[in-house]
Amino acid sequence: MMTPAEKRELWRHMREPAITFAVLLAFLAINVTIGWLQPFPAVWAVEGAIMVLMIATVLLFSMEVIEEPALIKFFSILGFVWVAILFGMTMIDYVTR
Amino acid sequence: MTDVAMRERTPPPATLDRPLDYLHDAHTLRSWLFTIDHKRIGILYLIAITAFFIIGAVAAGLVRLALVVPDGQIFTNDTYNKLFTIHGVVMVWFFLIPSIPATFGNFLLPLMIGAKDLAFPRLNLLSWYVFMTGAVFTLATVVIGGVDTGWTFYAPLSTTFSNTWVVPALIGVIVVGFSSILTGLNFVVTVHTMRAPGMHWFRMPIFVWTMYATSLIFLLATPVITMALILLVMERAFGIGVFDPALGGDPVLFEHLFWFYSHPAVYIMVLPGMGVISEIIPAFAQKKIFGYKFICYATIGLASITFFVWGHHMFVNGQSEYASLAFSFLSFAVAVPSAVKVYNWTATIHKGDIHLDTPMLYAMGYIGLFVLGGLTGLFLATLAIDEHIHDTYFVVAHFHYIMVGGTMLAFLGGLHFWWPKFTGRMYPEVWGRISALLIFLGFNVTFFPQFILGYLGMPRRYHVYPHEFQLLNILSSAGSTILAVGYIFPMIYLLWSLWFGKRAPSDPWNAKGLEWTTSSPPPKHNFIVPPIVDFEPYDYPVKAGESV
Amino acid sequence: MSDRAAIGVELAEQFTDVAQQRRAATLGMWSWLLTELLLFAALFLIALVLRILHPDSVREAAHHLKFWIGATNTAVLICSSLTMSGAIVTSRLGWQRAMVRCMLATAALGSLFLVFKGYEYYQDYIEHMTPFLAWRPYELSGDRASQLYVSLYYVATALHAFHLTTGVAILLGLAWQARANGYLQRHQNRIEIYGLYWHFIDLMWIMVFTIIYVMNR
Ligand SMILES: [Cu+2]
Numbered sequence: 026m027m028t029p030a031e032k033r034e035l036w037r038h039m040r041e042p043a044i045t046f047a048v049l050l051a052f053l054a055i056n057v058t059i060g061w062l063q064p065f066p067a068v069w070a071v072e073g074a075i076m077v078l079m080i081a082t083v084l085l086f087s088m089e090v091i092e093e094p095a096l097i098k099f100f101s102i103l104g105f106v107w108v109a110i111l112f113g114m115t116m117i118d119y120v121t122r
Numbered sequence: 123m124t125d126v127a128m129r130e131r132t133p134p135p136a137t138l139d140r141p142l143d144y145l146h147d148a149h150t151l152r153s154w155l156f157t158i159d160h161k162r163i164g165i166l167y168l169i170a171i172t173a174f175f176i177i178g179a180v181a182a183g184l185v186r187l188a189l190v191v192p193d194g195q196i197f198t199n200d201t202y203n204k205l206f207t208i209h210g211v212v213m214v215w216f217f218l219i220p221s222i223p224a225t226f227g228n229f230l231l232p233l234m235i236g237a238k239d240l241a242f243p244r245l246n247l248l249s250w251y252v253f254m255t256g257a258v259f260t261l262a263t264v265v266i267g268g269v270d271t272g273w274t275f276y277a278p279l280s281t282t283f284s285n286t287w288v289v290p291a292l293i294g295v296i297v298v299g300f301s302s303i304l305t306g307l308n309f310v311v312t313v314h315t316m317r318a319p320g321m322h323w324f325r326m327p328i329f330v331w332t333m334y335a336t337s338l339i340f341l342l343a344t345p346v347i348t349m350a351l352i353l354l355v356m357e358r359a360f361g362i363g364v365f366d367p368a369l370g371g372d373p374v375l376f377e378h379l380f381w382f383y384s385h386p387a388v389y390i391m392v393l394p395g396m397g398v399i400s401e402i403i404p405a406f407a408q409k410k411i412f413g414y415k416f417i418c419y420a421t422i423g424l425a426s427i428t429f430f431v432w433g434h435h436m437f438v439n440g441q442s443e444y445a446s447l448a449f450s451f452l453s454f455a456v457a458v459p460s461a462v463k464v465y466n467w468t469a470t471i472h473k474g475d476i477h478l479d480t481p482m483l484y485a486m487g488y489i490g491l492f493v494l495g496g497l498t499g500l501f502l503a504t505l506a507i508d509e510h511i512h513d514t515y516f517v518v519a520h521f522h523y524i525m526v527g528g529t530m531l532a533f534l535g536g537l538h539f540w541w542p543k544f545t546g547r548m549y550p551e552v553w554g555r556i557s558a559l560l561i562f563l564g565f566n567v568t569f570f571p572q573f574i575l576g577y578l579g580m581p582r583r584y585h586v587y588p589h590e591f592q593l594l595n596i597l598s599s600a601g602s603t604i605l606a607v608g609y610i611f612p613m614i615y616l617l618w619s620l621w622f623g624k625r626a627p628s629d630p631w632n633a634k635g636l637e638w639t640t641s642s643p644p645p646k647h648n649f650i651v652p653p654i655v656d657f658e659p660y661d662y663p664v665k666a667g668e669s670v
Numbered sequence: 671m672s673d674r675a676a677i678g679v680e681l682a683e684q685f686t687d688v689a690q691q692r693r694a695a696t697l698g699m700w701s702w703l704l705t706e707l708l709l710f711a712a713l714f715l716i717a718l719v720l721r722i723l724h725p726d727s728v729r730e731a732a733h734h735l736k737f738w739i740g741a742t743n744t745a746v747l748i749c750s751s752l753t754m755s756g757a758i759v760t761s762r763l764g765w766q767r768a769m770v771r772c773m774l775a776t777a778a779l780g781s782l783f784l785v786f787k788g789y790e791y792y793q794d795y796i797e798h799m800t801p802f803l804a805w806r807p808y809e810l811s812g813d814r815a816s817q818l819y820v821s822l823y824y825v826a827t828a829l830h831a832f833h834l835t836t837g838v839a840i841l842l843g844l845a846w847q848a849r850a851n852g853y854l855q856r857h858q859n860r861i862e863i864y865g866l867y868w869h870f871i872d873l874m875w876i877m878v879f880t881i882i883y884v885m886n887r
Pocket residue numbers: 384385388431432434435
């Protein structure tokens with residue numbers, strides 16, 4: 026069994042993951058609710074925004090990018106920048122056809 | 123154990139005059155196939171891609187043979203289609219893409235930054251096996267079964283109409299993609315974390331910069347084409363329809379995904395060549411490279427801009443004209459960093475102490491042909507002109523000037539430049555110069571007529587053509603025989619030099635850079651004493667009155 | 671819980687020190703994750719293109735996806751991220767037994783995801799939402815473009831399930847190794863690196879779920 030000191034130590038380290046967990050579940054709940062109810066036509070934009078927040082939460086806190094050196098921060102963003110290039114340049118075609 | 127027993131068991135090693143190098147470290151086949159030494163893996167790649175090059179070159183020879191007569195009597199249409207597909211698939215996927223990064227990059231990157239090895243040596247070996255698995259599989263497919271889609275695998279030909287062995291060929295190419303990714307990953311991590319003390323970013327040789335930029339392209343572009351090719355396989359296997367216009371899918375979407383990788387892939391092939399040239403020229407002009415930092419920035423610039431221009435392959439394919447306009451405009455931007463490099467090389471040569479040894483001959487050839495290939499690229503990036511020359515021999519000539527005139531010449535130049543370092547032997551200089559000149563001559567005779575053919579309207583990928591094009595086609599085919607001789611010579615004399623070449627000193631060219639400070643060939647962990655870098659890159663002697 | 675072990679990393683010969691080795695491993699995993707992101711991004715791009723080309727068919731197809739199973743599975747993976755974080759935290763504290771338990775819990779949640787996923791495919795099959803099976807009638811056969819989106823759903827979820835399956839397999843392998851005495855003394859960073867991968871699979875699922883199931887309804 027854990028001693029009270031160990032319990033405190035564990036909690037000190039697990040507090041952040043636990044909060045992250047709760048936040049992610051809350052975001053998911055919002056997205057599921059509005060996704061199910063479809064309250065207004067442009068609701069996809071809100072859903073997308075919440076997805077971005079969830080991504081940021083996982084990256085920054087679950088994957089601890091916030092504590093990493095600048096290089097890792099850069100690499101964690103780089104992929105998304107390239108996704109934006111892929112989407113942006115392709116969309117120039119599809120939205121103007 | 124007594125002295126006597128020792129002496130009886132192990133006779134003294136044969137060569138005592140130099141430290142035990144990576145080649146003589148162990149001799150068994152096993153010690154090669156399970157090596158995790160980056161230098162040996164580089165050599166494994168070199169052997170593999172040379173074999174693939176020979177297959178691709180034979181296919182090219184047969185294509186040129188077919189084009190000697192205008193009526194297409196030498197091969198059937200199907201055979202011709204399969205031949206140019208073999209040539210394209212093998213040369214692009216199994217030769218050009220891995221050529222310089224996987225061979226020279228593997229061998230030299232750790233040496234140039236003063237590291238013992240790449241960051242992940244086992245992963246490096248794995249990536250060779252992944253490469254061989256995919257490449258041999260696809261090769262067997264395209265040679266035994268045959269595929270007729272060209273190296274581009276465009277839908278709907280590859281999905282609906284082709285009745286050849288498309289699926290296995292695709293699977294092999296997908297597998298090879300993972301080897302590129304793993305190599306790129308290894309290089310990126312190595313450059314970031316394995317540099318010797320004092321080797322900060324602006325002390326790295328240009329070759330390392332280009333390897334780094336290439337590796338980023340490997341990481342960021344390859345997965346997209348992997349997915350596109352997986353979807354082609356799915357399309358053929360299950361008819362998922364995403365690229366099938368009959369169901370409302372869009373074949374142009376495949377082209378977007380394909381060229382998101384395949385245009386940057388041009389820079390996977392070109393940037394390493396630029397790196398090689400940037401090493402050769404200062405060594406044979408005995409002069410500090412002109413505008414070092416500009417070349418570094420231009421390298422990163424090219425690697426980034428290259429992701430914004432892919433639509434120039436799709437001007438006549440039904441892409442929206444606004445997109446074409448944007449892609450055309452951005453394609454012109456590529457010329458800027460490319461020109462920066464060319465000016466820097468020529469400025470380096472200017473008033474240098476020039477030695478026209480074989481590597482320098484290749485480098486000079488490279489500059490000229492790259493300029494011609496690059497400028498004709500601007501024609502193709504121009505919307506109105508592209509309408510006229512799209513899918514003609516003009517395009518074929520253009521990209522061969524870049525791929526052969528650029529990458530292939532750089533590859534051969536680098537091979538001669540670092541051959542003493544790889545093997546510890548010198549190649550025969552006279553034969554080297556003769557074949558360099560033959561290749562330059564043969565190349566131009568082969569491909570310059572194709573510019574004219576294309577401009578006159580001869581489409582690519584047909585072997586039946588109007589009679590008035592025959593003369594230029596015969597000229598082109600004749601040139602390819604000269605080119606072939608130029609390729610065969612090095613294969614012979616380089617092999618010969620392995621046993622009979624002069625022993626190479628550690629720095630035969632009086633060149634600068636960490637790889638020349640260690641013995642030729644280097645010892646197992648590259649340096650006897652781990653290097654500390656307290657000098658600038660390319661610190662060639664500065665002559666009086668010269669400004670740096 | 672007095673089995674606190676020393677933690678550390680065994681130095682591989684190509685590195686000069688452990689800090690360098692850790693930096694290299696972390697950067698290596700992030701580089702790999704870049705490629706994973708772009709692999710999935712191609713599918714998300716296709717989803718967007720289909721949405722632009724055939725908005726009604728896409729909406730119709732999305733309404734036939736099993737929204738609640740997808741939502742439940744997202745929650746399951748978010749839970750697994752928590753247990754994975756638990757494994758990382760305990761590995762840093764040197765609590766090897768607790769770490770192994772967290773890893774097993776993570777693998778169990780990953781497997782639960784796969785079970786739900788299998789059940790979802792089964793439901794799809796029952797409801798004739800399998801346009802790629804030539805011998806089986808397709809529910810929305812009047813709307814041919816809808817099958818593009820349904821196929822995309824299969825490719826995206828199958829690709830993710832493949833990643834999760836390998837993820838669970840590697841995790842079980844690591845947990846097996848990690849029972850050995852002194853494991854954390856030699857290989858603590860493996861847990862950290864693997865944790866990045868697991869969180870990223872979770873991240874990819876969040877994107878698959880939001881884009882394929884939710885945004886196109
Ligand atoms: Cu291009």
